[in-house]
Amino acid sequence: MISSTRSKPKHEEDRVFPRPAPVFTQGATTLYAQFASVLRGRILGGEFAPGDLLPSIAQLCKTYNLGRITVSHGLQILADEGLITVERGRGTQVIHSPGERQTLPMFKSLTTMSYTDPEKYSVQLDTRLTGQPLPDNRWAVGEPFDSYVRIDKVDSDDGRPYCQSTVYVAEAISRKFPAGAEKKYKLFRLVQKYSSMPITGGKERFTVAAADIHEAEKLRIPMAAPVAHAIRVFTDERNRVVYYGISSYRGDLFGIELDLSEHFKP
Amino acid sequence: MISSTRSKPKHEEDRVFPRPAPVFTQGATTLYAQFASVLRGRILGGEFAPGDLLPSIAQLCKTYNLGRITVSHGLQILADEGLITVERGRGTQVIHSPGERQTLPMFKSLTTMSYTDPEKYSVQLDTRLTGQPLPDNRWAVGEPFDSYVRIDKVDSDDGRPYCQSTVYVAEAISRKFPAGAEKKYKLFRLVQKYSSMPITGGKERFTVAAADIHEAEKLRIPMAAPVAHAIRVFTDERNRVVYYGISSYRGDLFGIELDLSEHFKP
Numbered sequence: 001m002i003s004s005t006r007s008k009p010k011h012e013e014d015r016v017f018p019r020p021a022p023v024f025t026q027g028a029t030t031l032y033a034q035f036a037s038v039l040r041g042r043i044l045g046g047e048f049a050p051g052d053l054l055p056s057i058a059q060l061c062k063t064y065n066l067g068r069i070t071v072s073h074g075l076q077i078l079a080d081e082g083l084i085t086v087e088r089g090r091g092t093q094v095i096h097s098p099g100e101r102q103t104l105p106m107f108k109s110l111t112t113m114s115y116t117d118p119e120k121y122s123v124q125l126d127t128r129l130t131g132q133p134l135p136d137n138r139w140a141v142g143e144p145f146d147s148y149v150r151i152d153k154v155d156s157d158d159g160r161p162y163c164q165s166t167v168y169v170a171e172a173i174s175r176k177f178p179a180g181a182e183k184k185y186k187l188f189r190l191v192q193k194y195s196s197m198p199i200t201g202g203k204e205r206f207t208v209a210a211a212d213i214h215e216a217e218k219l220r221i222p223m224a225a226p227v228a229h230a231i232r233v234f235t236d237e238r239n240r241v242v243y244y245g246i247s248s249y250r251g252d253l254f255g256i257e258l259d260l261s262e263h264f265k266p
Numbered sequence: 267m268i269s270s271t272r273s274k275p276k277h278e279e280d281r282v283f284p285r286p287a288p289v290f291t292q293g294a295t296t297l298y299a300q301f302a303s304v305l306r307g308r309i310l311g312g313e314f315a316p317g318d319l320l321p322s323i324a325q326l327c328k329t330y331n332l333g334r335i336t337v338s339h340g341l342q343i344l345a346d347e348g349l350i351t352v353e354r355g356r357g358t359q360v361i362h363s364p365g366e367r368q369t370l371p372m373f374k375s376l377t378t379m380s381y382t383d384p385e386k387y388s389v390q391l392d393t394r395l396t397g398q399p400l401p402d403n404r405w406a407v408g409e410p411f412d413s414y415v416r417i418d419k420v421d422s423d424d425g426r427p428y429c430q431s432t433v434y435v436a437e438a439i440s441r442k443f444p445a446g447a448e449k450k451y452k453l454f455r456l457v458q459k460y461s462s463m464p465i466t467g468g469k470e471r472f473t474v475a476a477a478d479i480h481e482a483e484k485l486r487i488p489m490a491a492p493v494a495h496a497i498r499v500f501t502d503e504r505n506r507v508v509y510y511g512i513s514s515y516r517g518d519l520f521g522i523e524l525d526l527s528e529h530f531k532p
Contacts, residue, residue, distance in 0.1 A: 030296060033489075033490060034479070034489045034490065037476060037477075037478050037479070037489060037490055038478060038479050040478075041478040041479075041480075198530070199530055200527065200530050201526075201527045201530070202525070202526030202527055202529070202530065203523065203524065203525055203526060203527075204523070204524050204526060205521060205522070205523045205524075206472070206521065206522045206523075206524075207517075207520065207521045208474050208492045208493070208494045208515075208517035208518075208520050209492055209517065210303060210491065210492050210517075211303075212303050212304055212306075212307040213300070213303070213304050213307075214307075223299075223300045223303060224299060224300065224303055224490070225476065226474045226475055226476050226492035226493070226517065227474070227492070228474045234526075249474075251473075251474035251475065251476075251492065252474075254473065254474050255471060255472065255473045256471070256472045256522070257469065257470070257471045257472075258469065258470045258471075258472075258524075259468070259469055260467075260468030260469060260470060260500075261466065261467045261468055261469075263468070264464070264465055264466050264467070264468065
């Protein structure tokens with residue numbers, strides 16, 4: 001059943017339509033950022049190995065029909081990202097291997113919580129408001145408690161912010177949190193521990209967006225850089241909303257892994 | 267247990283640090299795109315209801331410290347997106363309600379396949395190569411077959427491209443597909459139907475990125491617009507990789523929903 005043809009395409013149905021050459025246009029993204037994006041893709045895609053020299057600036061200008069300043073600026077971005085080194089007179093060298101992308105908060109289907117070393121995890125509390133109602137237009141169902149604590153915060157790993165959130169925690173539960181706990185532990189873990197009733201329901205929804213100015217500042221990324229949005233709702237056995245959270249994750253530090261094997265079980 | 271305080275913050279620990287005013291800077295994103303992004307966030311965030319008038323262009327210039335051309339250009343982007351109408355002499359009116367975002371390929375944890383109306387689903391096959399090996403640096407384990415069909419394609423819903431993929435299908439299985447089936451049905455569904463052995467394993471991984479030029483062209487979105495990347499691997503009961511797919515989804519049409527309730531079951 002297993003064929004052993006590893007050779008070039010030979011079947012009649014084989015068809016290849018070559019990829020069109022990139023064309024850069026003035027628009028929402030500057031030309032040097034477009035150029036950097038394409039070259040980043042070529043490097044991360046494995047076209048160049050660590051140690052390889054990139055084409056010269058003059059060659060890159062010609063290939064992409066761009067000016068010298070645009071190309072130099074684009075190369076500087078990739079140098080700042082640690083993908084290449086630009087040395088005068090020695091050319092541009094690739095120093096990054098494909099597949100090295102760091103995905104710090106990697107969610108797994110069994111936990112759905114981000115993996116962070118508790119020793120390195122820290123929280124910056126921006127706003128803490130008691131006596132709040134749940135937002136009206138919220139996603140997912142569940143009966144609200146009368147009052148919530150609204151917490152605006154930024155989670156960091158080893159001093160590096162990766163998630164900015166607004167979380168509503170049932171106030172009755174939050175009153176049982178030990179002093180200072182909100183700065184050290186994930187809020188959901190605290191809710192799970194101090195809820196007087198078992199948590200029995202949970203839903204989350206992930207979408208993708210371009211960072212707005214608030215996210216850009218909190219996560220220290222450029223405006224319009226990609227971010228992942230997460231909404232999470234947890235309910236107790238009386239179907240009351242104990243936790244409602246809206247989070248933005250840095251796109252370059254976000255990942256979810258799902259094991260689908262259980263769906264194939266007979 | 268449930269408190270009934272819905273009033274203003276009154277506890278000693280309440281702290282509010284006001285959000286800093288947006289500052290636009292020259293960078294990878296043009297000023298008008300930054301301005302559009304902030305205003306889009308205010309509209310989608312519910313600050314304006316449909317029918318509300320936005321502040322005048324002169325006021326927006328003052329608030330954001332931007333020139334008239336930049337503000338007009340940013341408003342035009344939001345008008346093109348269907349969020350506002352700009353009418354000379356009548357001001358700028360909001361026509362979009364918050365929460366109307368369309369998330370066409372919404373994945374659920376039980377299916378992980380996108381919801382598309384089969385009547386509206388169509389596939390554009392860009393490349394089809396037989397006799398291919400699996401990529402060397404692939405994600406996730408499993409024994410490779412000797413030979414795969416590599417298919418580069420774009421999935422559309424109602425003529426609108428939402429996903430661009432490169433998929434490797436075990437060639438032995440692909441030979442059993444009916445003629446034309448690859449243009450009508452999801453490849454995984456075909457693999458599941460025509461594999462001689464049951465599919466027993468599956469994993470997927472989602473990450474977030476800025477669209478490169480290839481993705482931008484295929485998905486008809488701007489360069490550097492946010493996209494979701496998915497890698498999917500399916501294995502048969504002998505742990506052989508029957509399907510290996512790498513996909514890019516338009517960020518504005520992507521979503522995943524997970525039901526976490528089963529993790530709380532005793």
